[in-house]
Amino acid sequence: MISVSLENVSKTYGDNPPTITMDLTIESGEFFTLLGPSGCGKSTMLRMIAGFIQPSSGIIRFGDSDVTRTPPNRRDTGMVFQNYALFPHMSVAQNVAYGLNVRKVDKKEKAARIDNALAQVGLAGYAGRRIDELSGGQQQRVALARAVVISPSVLLLDEPLSNLDAKLREETRVQIRQVQRAAGITGIYVTHDQAEAMAMSDRIAVLEGGRVHQVAAPREIYHRPATAFVARFIGRSNVLPVTVLGSDATTVTVDLPGGSRMDVPKAPDLRPSAGDPAALSIRPEVLRFTDGPSPLLRGTVRAAEFTGASVTYEVSMEDLTVNVTAPDHANGPQIGDSVGMTCDPDRVWLVQR
Amino acid sequence: MTVLDAKTTTSQKKPPSASAPRRRRTGTLSEKIGSDRFVYLLAAPVFVIILFFVVIPMAQTALFSTQGNGLASNYGTFFSGSSASALLLSVGISMASVVLCGILGTLLAVLLTRFEFPGRKALEVFALLPMALPPLIGAVSFVLLYSETGIVPRALHLWLGIPAASTSVTGIAGVLLVHTFTMYPFFYLSVSAGLAGLDSSLESAAANLGAGKIRIWATVLLPMLTPALVSGALLTFMISMASFTAPQLYNVQTLTMQIVSTRTSGAHELAAAQSTILSIVSILFLVSMRWYQGRRIHRSLSKGTQRDRAVSTGPVRYVAMIGSTVVSAVLLAPVLVIILVSFSIDSSWTTQVIPDQYTLQNYIRIFTDPRSLLPINVSVQMSLLATLAAALIGAAAAWIVARWKLGGKTVLDIAIMLPWALPGTVIGVNMVTAFNEPSPTNLGLTLVGTLWILPVAYFVRYVPLIFRSTGASLDQIDPSLEEAARNLGATPLRVLRTVTVPLIAKGILAGALLAFVDGVGEYVASVVIYPAGYVPMSVEIYNRIYSAEFGSAAAYGSLQIILILIVLIISNTLQRGRRTTKPRTTKSAALAAAPLS
Numbered sequence: 001m002i003s004v005s006l007e008n009v010s011k012t013y014g015d016n017p018p019t020i021t022m023d024l025t026i027e028s029g030e031f032f033t034l035l036g037p038s039g040c041g042k043s044t045m046l047r048m049i050a051g052f053i054q055p056s057s058g059i060i061r062f063g064d065s066d067v068t069r070t071p072p073n074r075r076d077t078g079m080v081f082q083n084y085a086l087f088p089h090m091s092v093a094q095n096v097a098y099g100l101n102v103r104k105v106d107k108k109e110k111a112a113r114i115d116n117a118l119a120q121v122g123l124a125g126y127a128g129r130r131i132d133e134l135s136g137g138q139q140q141r142v143a144l145a146r147a148v149v150i151s152p153s154v155l156l157l158d159e160p161l162s163n164l165d166a167k168l169r170e171e172t173r174v175q176i177r178q179v180q181r182a183a184g185i186t187g188i189y190v191t192h193d194q195a196e197a198m199a200m201s202d203r204i205a206v207l208e209g210g211r212v213h214q215v216a217a218p219r220e221i222y223h224r225p226a227t228a229f230v231a232r233f234i235g236r237s238n239v240l241p242v243t244v245l246g247s248d249a250t251t252v253t254v255d256l257p258g259g260s261r262m263d264v265p266k267a268p269d270l271r272p273s274a275g276d277p278a279a280l281s282i283r284p285e286v287l288r289f290t291d292g293p294s295p296l297l298r299g300t301v302r303a304a305e306f307t308g309a310s311v312t313y314e315v316s317m318e319d320l321t322v323n324v325t326a327p328d329h330a331n332g333p334q335i336g337d338s339v340g341m342t343c344d345p346d347r348v349w350l351v352q353r
Numbered sequence: 354m355t356v357l358d359a360k361t362t363t364s365q366k367k368p369p370s371a372s373a374p375r376r377r378r379t380g381t382l383s384e385k386i387g388s389d390r391f392v393y394l395l396a397a398p399v400f401v402i403i404l405f406f407v408v409i410p411m412a413q414t415a416l417f418s419t420q421g422n423g424l425a426s427n428y429g430t431f432f433s434g435s436s437a438s439a440l441l442l443s444v445g446i447s448m449a450s451v452v453l454c455g456i457l458g459t460l461l462a463v464l465l466t467r468f469e470f471p472g473r474k475a476l477e478v479f480a481l482l483p484m485a486l487p488p489l490i491g492a493v494s495f496v497l498l499y500s501e502t503g504i505v506p507r508a509l510h511l512w513l514g515i516p517a518a519s520t521s522v523t524g525i526a527g528v529l530l531v532h533t534f535t536m537y538p539f540f541y542l543s544v545s546a547g548l549a550g551l552d553s554s555l556e557s558a559a560a561n562l563g564a565g566k567i568r569i570w571a572t573v574l575l576p577m578l579t580p581a582l583v584s585g586a587l588l589t590f591m592i593s594m595a596s597f598t599a600p601q602l603y604n605v606q607t608l609t610m611q612i613v614s615t616r617t618s619g620a621h622e623l624a625a626a627q628s629t630i631l632s633i634v635s636i637l638f639l640v641s642m643r644w645y646q647g648r649r650i651h652r653s654l655s656k657g658t659q660r661d662r663a664v665s666t667g668p669v670r671y672v673a674m675i676g677s678t679v680v681s682a683v684l685l686a687p688v689l690v691i692i693l694v695s696f697s698i699d700s701s702w703t704t705q706v707i708p709d710q711y712t713l714q715n716y717i718r719i720f721t722d723p724r725s726l727l728p729i730n731v732s733v734q735m736s737l738l739a740t741l742a743a744a745l746i747g748a749a750a751a752w753i754v755a756r757w758k759l760g761g762k763t764v765l766d767i768a769i770m771l772p773w774a775l776p777g778t779v780i781g782v783n784m785v786t787a788f789n790e791p792s793p794t795n796l797g798l799t800l801v802g803t804l805w806i807l808p809v810a811y812f813v814r815y816v817p818l819i820f821r822s823t824g825a826s827l828d829q830i831d832p833s834l835e836e837a838a839r840n841l842g843a844t845p846l847r848v849l850r851t852v853t854v855p856l857i858a859k860g861i862l863a864g865a866l867l868a869f870v871d872g873v874g875e876y877v878a879s880v881v882i883y884p885a886g887y888v889p890m891s892v893e894i895y896n897r898i899y900s901a902e903f904g905s906a907a908a909y910g911s912l913q914i915i916l917i918l919i920v921l922i923i924s925n926t927l928q929r930g931r932r933t934t935k936p937r938t939t940k941s942a943a944l945a946a947a948p949l950s
Contacts, residue, residue, distance in 0.1 A: 052836055072839040085837035089855045098851075099841035150841060 001184050002063045002153040003028040004049060009058035011044060011210075018056065020044055020210035027203075028063075031180055031187040035197040036207035037233070042190045045207075046158050049188060051075045062153060073102075078147030078185070079156040083163070084139045086131045092118070092142050093127035099150035117149035118142075120179055137168045144176060148183050155185045161196065173200050194234050198222065206230045224267065228351050231281035238284065238322040241353060244276040252350055254280060257317060260296045264350050272350075279353040284312060284325040286347045289333060295340025297322065301333050315339060391845035392756045396765075399749050403768050406813050409794050410787035411771070414779075415629045417786050421622030431626050439611040440630065446525065446600075446607060447593035450532040454589045455582065457533055458540025461680075466548045469662040470673035472681065479684040483535045485917045486687060487874030489891045490910035491535045492598040493898060494687035495522075497694060499530060504690065507706045527603035532593055534687070539592070540585035547581030580645070587642040591635055595776030597877045601895075609778045613881065616782065628782040632775055639774035640767065688914060695907035702903055715908035728893035728909070735804070735889070736872025739811035744865040746812075747819030752853065754820075755827040773817035781881025784810045804887050810878045815868035819861060826860025827853075863924040870920045874913045 005025040010018040020041040026032040034042040047053045049060060051072030060068045067075055078099070086095050093114055100110045118124050121141035131139065140160060147155060157176065161169045177200055180187040191197050197204050198218040205215045206229075214226035225231035228239050242254040251263045252272055264280065272278060287297075299315040299322065311332060313324045324341060326332060333339050418427055431437060464470075465477050483491065498504050499522040506517035522530050551574070559569045597609040606614075608631050615624040695715055697708030719725045750769050754762060772780060788800035788809070800806035830853070838848040876891035883889055888896070890909055897906035 050836075050840055052839075072836070073842050073844055075840075076842070077840060079837065079840040081833045081837060083831060083833060085831060085833040087834060087838075087852055098838065098843070102842040102847065146837075146841070156840075 001028045005061045007059040009055045012056040030202040033189045033197040033201040033204045040207040041210040046190045077154045078152035080143045080147050080160045082159045084143040092129045096146045117145040121145045155187045157189045228279040238282045240280045242280045244272040277353045279351050281349045284323040286343045287324045287341050290340050290342045297341040301337045396753045410783035413787040414625045414783045418625035418629045427626040439608045443608040447590045450593040451586045451589045453533040454537040458537035459544050462541050462544035469664045472677035476677045479681045487913045489598045489876040492531050492602045494691050495531045528599045528605050531599040536589050539588045543581040543585040547578045591638045628779045635774040691907045691910045695911040697904040699902040699904040715905045728890045731887045732873045732890035735807040739808040740869040742812045743816045747816045748823045748861045751820050751823035770817050772813045777877030781878040806882050811872040818868045819864035822864030823860045826857040859927045866920045870917045
């Protein structure tokens with residue numbers, strides 16, 4: 001088990017400004033996710049950790065040792081590739097054995113470790129199969145077994161579930177966590193699927209345009225997004241443009257679109273002053289319809305989307321649209337109705353615009 | 354759990370102390386090279402070999418063309434003398450060949466991929482037969498069939514009383530006949546690959562939007578087939594320019610013919626000037642072809658789907674049946690005539706339509722008379738030697754180019770593909786010029802007059818073949834496979850040995866087999882360079898034709914055809930044995946295998 005730190009790592013292509021800059025530490029033993037839309041630099045980051053891409057500047061450390069210039073074959077990481085990258089000319093067992101052969105593990109121990117690894121991913125009895133005889137999910141598990149059988153110091157996973165169907169994805173992500181915990185390996189996971197990241201990770205780094213927006217536990221990221229981008233990217237959120245009217249130690253008073261005022265919790269590192277533009281993140285399930293005389297927001301229902309347990313309404317205000325998720329019941333608002341909305345101030349979050 | 358410590362592992366060539374201070378440095382070069390140093394280490398020797406045997410000899414010829422009476426005089430002679438008209442003739446013949454091959458190849462491709470008619474399956478097989486003809490034997494068979502003393506004019510004379518002279522094909526028409534029937538496969542293969550790759554839903558979409566058949570062809574199919582037609586045209590033009598055997602047999606003074614006759618007459622500087630001009634034309638075509646292919650326009654976004662063939666009915670069915678029988682017969686005739694003549698007694702065939710006396714002696718003599726066996730031994734052994742070297746260098750070069758991340762990749766690529774574009778005649782002249790006597794540029798290596806010049810020339814000619822077939826296999830390997838092996842701890846050399854080489858072995862083997870048969874049948878360069886006493890097989894065939902020993906010449910030819918057929922079958926099996934079978938690769942491999950006349 002080992003920690004991984006990226007100290008001011010950046011990657012520059014040509015004379016352009018750095019496309020990626022990053023400074024973060026992944027704690028030993030944790031399951032850490034790099035989350036972001038495609039093109040955000042998450043895969044590049046993972047490939048830098050694996051040693052396939054050289055950073056333009058900065059230092060990558062595994063524990064205390066600087067591995068920035070260490071070739072990939074001497075970094076002792078186990079990587080699961082997006083397309084699995086299984087050797088098509090080898091059997092399942094030969095694939096899993098590859099890293100052990102390189103490490104000159106003796107025959108007896110090798111056989112035991114292969115059996116154990118295959119059993120762990122539920123593929124005992126598949127040792128002699130050819131790779132093209134396996135389904136996508138099985139191939140993915142062989143790739144996982146091949147990566148963990150060498151007991152690497154770090155397990156790297158590059159969108160390993162993106163080629164699987166939804167049901168298999170959920171089963172496999174549980175399995176990945178089990179295997180990672182059992183082996184006690186630091187796990188670094190790359191994905192663009194925020195639900196997957198939330199379900200699996202100890203901590204998540206949200207990336208966009210090569211920049212880290214926030215590094216925090218899933219719950220924190222969901223409820224207290226650091227930026228408007230994080231608020232929008234994680235789950236669904238209404239991000240309303242607001243103006244700061246004033247603040248004290250724990251709350252900020254803001255002016256909502258439509259003219260209402262609201263006191264919202266203040267993030268410790270936020271130092272707003274009156275007149276600053278800011279953004280208010282309100283989750284759709286936090287907003288609720290009200291018949292009260294002075295609602296926080298007013299609008300007209302434009303659409304209603306029935307999803308089973310709940311209904312998500314699209315409500316248009318002057319020049320923006322908000323979503324409201326409410327439990328489904330018979331006398332809910334109809335399309336075209338004018339509605340008032342309110343919410344619990346403790347469940348909203350003020351972010352920089 | 355293994356503790357990772359880069360400082361204590363010392364298997365790398367550089368001592369850790371030397372590399373330690375460099376760690377913080379952010380050089381773009383080392384950044385780009387990253388973990389792929391090995392590629393660049395291997396590139397050096399490969400590049401030196403290509404430089405020494407391909408690039409420098411060509412430069413030597415160019416340099417030599419400025420000597421003697423001087424640059425101005427040599428090129429002045431070129432543009433004022435018969436060479437200029439030879440160049441024009443070559444260009445004219447090549448353009449006509451492109452048109453004729455384009456029509457025949459495209460028609461066959463459309464008919465065979467879009468229509469179902471009696472005899473289609475047989476025609477599909479026969480359409481590829483010209484590929485099995487070695488360049489010299491191909492041209493010889495057309496002379497035996499259609500020249501004034503050939504089978505067809507004599508038969509017409511016998512049965513219909515038409516004078517043979519008026520139905521025979523000679524001179525430029527003869528060259529065009531040979532070109533059309535031996536080079537149309539470039540169009541046939543690329544167009545049928547293009548048609549197979551077309552998504553039939555595009556046509557359905559056009560029809561759905563109200564387009565009729567003609568409009569669909571004009572607005573959808575032809576634009577989509579343009580890349581196939583253009584690459585077919587460029588390839589045909591390049592190979593027509595390089596053609597030597599057909600002009601030699603029909604005595605047409607193209608530029609390749611001029612080079613050989615100028616050399617024979619002793620004007621070596623002028624021959625060098627002629628070679629240089631021809632090289633420049635060929636290189637221009639190679640570069641424009643690479644450029645065109647690099648643009649990758651009009652690609653179907655979805656996977657190609659086989660469209661149902663239109664079934665011919667009624668009277669069309671009978672017309673189609675007769676038509677396909679005639680075309681099949683025409684395509685089959687060259688091979689059949691060579692095999693037939695190979696059993697005829699030498700000098701017995703004079704004025705008859707077909708030979709009237711047959712024997713097995715031609716074959717028996719080849720294998721029992723040491724003097725007759727020698728050409729086979731020379732060709733087989735020299736070709737084998739050249740193939741082994743070409744497999745090593747060509748495969749290494751393909752891997753280097755595929756993994757090269759720095760600039761200059763195109764230069765390396767073109768340097769290796771260069772001999773593929775150069776006419777065999779020019780390669781012969783380059784070899785003779787560069788390795789004639791010890792000099793600093795050839796490091797004292799003299800090959801002229803020795804047996805070694807043959808394998809070296811074959812190596813130069815066939816390195817691109819293996820380079821391409823290996824490159825095609827490499828394209829099918831996901832780079833993440835090599836990364837996965839690196840990630841699991843394998844050194845670059847081990848990755849190459851345990852992952853890359855096993856996966857491309859079939860590609861290398863397919864290319865090597867084709868290089869080997871092409872080497873055995875090689876004529877154009879051999880005729881310029883072969884040393885006294887060691888006559889390669891194809892030169893022997895020409896000599897025997899020249900002395901009217903058609904039987905034994907055709908016997909050698911039949912052996913060449915059989916060898917090519919065996920190799921084509923093996924390489925087809927290799928392709929099919931691949932786990933992911935893509936029909937496209939077979940076609941492109943066949944294209945790469947095109948014999949250069």
